[in-house]
Amino acid sequence: MIEREQLELPNGADKLLLHSCCAPCSGEVMEALISSEINFSIFFYNPNIHPVQEYEIRKQENVKFAEKHNIPFIDADYDKDNWFERAKGLEWEPERGKRCTMCFDMRFERTALYAHEHGFPMISSSLGISRWKDMNQINDSGLRAASHYPNLEYWTYNWRKNGGSERMYEIAKREQFYKQEYCGCVYSLRDTNAWRKQKERNRIKIGTNYYTDGSDYKEDV
Numbered sequence: 001m002i003e004r005e006q007l008e009l010p011n012g013a014d015k016l017l018l019h020s021c022c023a024p025c026s027g028e029v030m031e032a033l034i035s036s037e038i039n040f041s042i043f044f045y046n047p048n049i050h051p052v053q054e055y056e057i058r059k060q061e062n063v064k065f066a067e068k069h070n071i072p073f074i075d076a077d078y079d080k081d082n083w084f085e086r087a088k089g090l091e092w093e094p095e096r097g098k099r100c101t102m103c104f105d106m107r108f109e110r111t112a113l114y115a116h117e118h119g120f121p122m123i124s125s126s127l128g129i130s131r132w133k134d135m136n137q138i139n140d141s142g143l144r145a146a147s148h149y150p151n152l153e154y155w156t157y158n159w160r161k162n163g164g165s166e167r168m169y170e171i172a173k174r175e176q177f178y179k180q181e182y183c184g185c186v187y188s189l190r191d192t193n194a195w196r197k198q199k200e201r202n203r204i205k206i207g208t209n210y211y212t213d214g215s216d217y218k219e220d221v
Contacts, residue, residue, distance in 0.1 A: 005162050007036040009122050010155060016040040017074075017118075019111040019125040022180060023061040024211075026126035027171040029159050034069060041120075042066050045076035045110045047083040048103050050186040053206050057178050065175065076110060083185075091187055096134045099187065104141035108154075112145040116152055124155035129168055131160065132183075172211045179209035 009016055016033070020026040020042045033040050044062055049055040055078060066073040086106060090099035108125065115123045123146060128138045135158065142154035158164075171177075181204045182192040193203045 002035075002167065004032055004035045007032060007038060007157070009038060010153060013122040013153070014039060015120055016122045016124060016155065017043050017111060017115040017120040019043050019045065019107060019123065019127070020062055021046055021107075021125070021127050021184075022058045023065045023175070024168065024172045024177045024180065025129050026062065027065060027175065027177070028164050028168040029124075029126045029129060030065070030069060030071060031167075031171065032159070032164065034071075041072040041074060043074045043076060043111050043114060043123075045107050046184065047078055047080045047106070049184040050080070050189065051206065052078075054184070057207055058180065058184075061178055074114065076114070082106075087185075087187075093187075095132075095183065095188065095191070096137060099185075100134075101137060101141060103185065104138055105144065108141050108145035109148075112149060112152060112154075116149040121151055122153050122155055124157065126159070128157075129159035129164060131165060135160075173213050176210050176212060178207075179211055181209065 016038060018026070018029065018033070018040050026042070030042075042062065044059055046055070046058070049058060059075070063073050063075070083103070083106060086102055087099055090102060093099035104127070108123070111123050111125070114120075123142065125138065125142060127133055128135050139154070139156045142156070146152045146154040182188045189204065196203060
């Protein structure tokens with residue numbers, strides 16, 4: 001049996017709106033919250049994910065995992081045109097650069113708005129569990145988004161600690177989650193394929209690879 005830290009929402013908050021980027025990243029976060037009997041809902045808003053086939057695979061897998069645990073799942077708009085408009089001029093920014101900040105800001109702004117309109121006092125995100133991301137960059141975006149509304153906070157909990165990163169890998173294999181081989185946006189797909197070409201590796205094939213008990217884990221969202 002897994003021994004987990006008992007979590008409590010800060011400042012006596014009674015429920016949490018969790019922005020989820022995908023099932024591999026949110027799996028451990030969700031199970032940690034469930035273990036601590038925290039009342040939460042999933043908010044799926046990720047207009048960065050490209051192409052639509054990749055978006056649907058990631059979303060439907062997240063829906064299935066939420067349903068398995070009887071967690072409410074809020075499916076927000078796939079307003080990719082808005083995302084591309086905001087990404088103009090940032091097409092060649094590196095990973096963890098200004099384009100990623102824009103992307104986090106956009107997703108958390110919508111999360112914060114929904115939380116404000118539907119009575120959630122606390123928001124957080126599964127994005128921070130990924131070792132490929134800058135946790136400070138993510139937390140800064142979350143704090144900015146929450147600051148626009150009274151009585152709303154962003155929970156900066158470090159989901160990687162106390163074995164969280166390792167359990168994320170274990171859950172991905174146990175559930176045989178879809179293997180995401182790039183961050184999600186068209187520019188990360190472009191750059192990852194360019195790197196693969198340089199290393200004489202095959203281009204990414206959408207919708208083909210899934211985790212098994214013997215597979216290595218790599219999450220990129």
